[in-house]
């Protein structure tokens with residue numbers, strides 16, 4: 502009796518060990534299957550074309566992972582510092598980029614604190630300097646920042662410029678200013694509530710070069726003459742010395758067909774119905790929150806590079822630089838660290854590049870008013886003495902109730918007029 506009990510117990514033990522090993526086996530199979538599935542999904546991008554990055558002679562094989570390849574370029578997902586380290590010396594004609602800005606309040610794509618910004622950026626700058634051709638340029642669009650809790654500006658983007666020139670060796674070819682006419686009146690606390698600062702509506706754009714002689718031509722970025730200049734050209738101009746001392750010769754009244762642009766680029770950042778946005782919406786992807794308008798990279802790509810030159814954006818975001826280059830037939834590489842932005846950027850390249858072109862050799866009528874932004878001359882609304890007294894505390898105290906514009910509008914003070 503005791504023996505048969507022991508045999509039954511042993512049999513039960515064998516049975517449960519068999520079941521347990523079957524369960525473990527099945528589990529292992531599931532894990533292996535999941536791993537295989539994950540592998541075939543995640544690096545789908547990577548395996549798309551690992552060859553492509555080497556085909557334009559930029560990198561050493563095996564070091565970087567192209568996410569997407571197009572006719573002229575590629576999106577590489579990864580840390581641009583790692584990716585750039587594999588680029589060959591003197592292989593790039595233009596770095597066109599907008600890095601994460603130094604912020605006092607962090608955005609959701611890993612902006613760096615303004616105070617640490619220069620140190621953070623220097624390794625990237627060193628790599629870009631090494632990779633540039635002697636004729637090459639680095640163009641950086643960088644917005645300013647306000648000091649936390651104060652109506653004063655942080656100096657980080659000026660410090661960056663100085664470090665790039667004095668420590669890394671770049672030359673400041675020219676400083677540009679991108680004016681976004683559609684910018685909202687921010688920061689609201691200083692601009693609309695306390696009314697002690699004006700709208701912050703420009704980004705600085707530093708055009709840096711490896712030598713004082715980067716290749717460039719302003720003929721590539723001409724603009725229509727302003728209506729005032731057209732009138733002048735039609736009616737003629739009397740050569741004379743200006744009050745500023747500049748001698749304006751007859752040459753100024755020659756109609757060259759178009760005007761040389763200033764270093765102020767006026768473009769609203771109001772993309773609202775692009776293919777990219779629709780692509781993101783249809784797939785439930787978040788569009789990049791800090792995109793620059795296509796006209797900004799296009800200006801510099803046109804002015805500073807030729808067809809089949811190499812353009813790299815190491816902080817690519819939505820890869821708009823790549824989209825512009827694809828259309829202008831430049832070889833390009835966009836590097837973006839976040840997979841979700843790379844996924845969204847796919848939307849920029851799944852149709853033929855020509856479809857994104859605004860106009861093909863057919864400019865808008867030069868006299869069309871829509872081609873111009875009008876900035877009122879200061880003084881148009883000024884009327885007599887300034888009226889209202891300035892806040893003696895510099896706006897330190899928040900007004901209880903914001904005043905309307907009519908309350909603030911200057912009212913002439915009779916006591917300030919000279920008695921006749």
Ligand SMILES: C[S@@+](CC[C@H](N)C(=O)[O-])C[C@H]1O[C@@H](n2cnc3c(N)ncnc32)[C@H](O)[C@@H]1O
Nearest residue numbers: 580581599601610792793816817818819837838
């Ligand atoms: C200001 S956004 C660029 C936006 C882009 N110009 C556009 O119009 O879409 C900066 C981008 O740099 C990316 N980034 C930050 N650090 C990076 C790194 N080390 N390597 C590659 N990308 C990086 C961020 O994820 C962010 O998408």
